Amino acid sequence: MTDKFLDSERQLSQIDIAVGLARQLDPNTRTTRDWQSLRDRQLQIVTEYLRLTATPDPGARDRTPPPTAAEIAACTTAIDALSTDMSGFAQHHHDELTAASGAGSLAHQETHRARVAAHESLAQLERAPDGIRRLRSVESAARTVREGLSRLEVAATLPERRRAAAALSANAHRLRAAVTEAVTLPEQADRVIRSVETRMSAIGNRAGALPDALSGLLREFSSACSADLRDNRREVDRHLTDARDDVEQARRHVRTDPDVAIEDAGRAREHLDSAERAVDQVLDRLRTLRDVRADPAGHERKVRFRLRDAQQFAVNHALVDDWGSVLDAQGDRIDRATTLLTRIHSDYWAYWTELRAVDARITEIIDRMRGQLAKT
Known part of the structure; x- marks a missing residue:
């Protein structure tokens, strides 16, 4: 009876794990409800088995009589019937339980790889010079990795663990890239700033044609043809001024915070985009109107x-x-x-x-x- 009971316990443990994984994939799966009735029977059998195999207490006043052969036979029969029904359950739900076990194994592998990647990226950060660790982009990437580790620890279901592991792996990759690229950031920032300054100069030169173009619009065509462009010159000046301020700020950051300098240059680019659109609107309008008037x-x-x-x-x-x-x-x-x-x-x-x-x-x-x- 004991051997059969232990075999039944091992069988139940294996199926119970798979059912738990299936429940995580689909909380409403019928498999869980079907399994619960077998679990209830198993608890009853455990209670009876423990009663039958309990060691008598010599000091007890009312000694429990030893189990009879009929009781042992009945418990053994119940264990056999439960094992048979559990085998039938596993066969009936084979596809779902196999898929759930596979998903559980995959989630375990992904979680392990994500943790390894996260700790390796943080270790790389610890070995980096202080100047690199203080960069805002690196600090932000490191914070995201640490938060991702915390989210992975509290993820309750397989889908949640897989999503958390995927996000953590991606963030660990970004942190390693940020640390690796940080060495070249001053050079990158300097190159970006020079590019922005060149473009700013070119747009400024083109903006010099705005007064004549606006004058031509008003002189050659009715005011309705350019009413929507009335504020373009002021808009161009404003965006060029803002771009110059951003570039000056980028220059101040380029040595100590090159990642911030690149962000400053990015804002300057946005202002230059707006300035260029405003210039193009005026010059293109004059060219289009002259073309339409000609034919x-x-x-x-x-x-x-x-x-x-x-x-x-x-x-x-x-x-x-x-x-x-x-x-x-x-x-x-x-x-x-x-x-x-x-x-x-x-x-x-x-x-x-x-x-x-x-x-x-x-x-x-x-x-x-x-x-x-x-x-x-």
């Missing part, structure tokens, strides 16, 4: 040609009922756009903007007609 009918013809192509496409593919009126409406929009040039002060910008919007709408209609045909 307004040519721009109209291009859009009408595309409209006729779209209308012919609708006719050739029997789509006039679906799209004919929509395409005709685009012709009406073109007609209305041309009236913008018959005013006392022609609005070339509104004219060109409307033609561009009509062209985009025609493209959309053609795409939708092609999609409609593809479904038939």
Whole structure:
């Protein structure tokens, strides 16, 4: 009886581990409910087995009579029946239990690798010079690794442990990269700053053309054609000033905090992006308006040609009922756009903007007609 009981305990322990893993993957799995009834039976058998095998107390007043052969036989039969039912349970739920065990093994491996990677990255950090350890980028990466170790320790389920392990491994890699790259950060920062200064100078030179360009817009075209650009020169000056301040700050940080210097240069780049857009808006507007004024009918013809192509496409593919009126409406929009040039002060910008919007709408209609045909 004892041998069978111990074999049953080992069998139950193996299945119980797999069921616990399956529950972590799916808390609502039926496997858990099916297993619970077997666990309850096992507890009853354990209680009976311990009673039957207990060593009598010589000093007890009421001595428990020794177990009878019938009681031992009944307990042995119950153990055999439980072992048989557990084997049947394992066979019935084989796929789920095997998958859960595999996931548990994989999670254990990933967790181990993540811990090793984290401790190795922190050890590399400890060996690094003080100047590198004090860098903000390195401090931030190290803090993320330590927090990741804490999260991994409290992760309760397999999915949580795997996610925490993956994040910790990635953060450990980033810390090692940050420590390795820190040696070259001063050189990188200096190179980035010089690049930003070169670009700032180029944009500043282009910005010098803004006064003449804005004057040309107001002199050659109606005020409505450039009303939205009224503040561009002031915006360019502001962004260039902010960029210069960021570059000066980067220069101050380049030796002591090169990672911060790179961040400063990054902010300068953002200001330069904004300044460049504002410059381009003015210069491109003047160039576009002069092009439209030189041949307004040519721009109209291009859009009408595309409209006729779209209308012919609708006719050739029997789509006039679906799209004919929509395409005709685009012709009406073109007609209305041309009236913008018959005013006392022609609005070339509104004219060109409307033609561009009509062209985009025609493209959309053609795409939708092609999609409609593809479904038939």
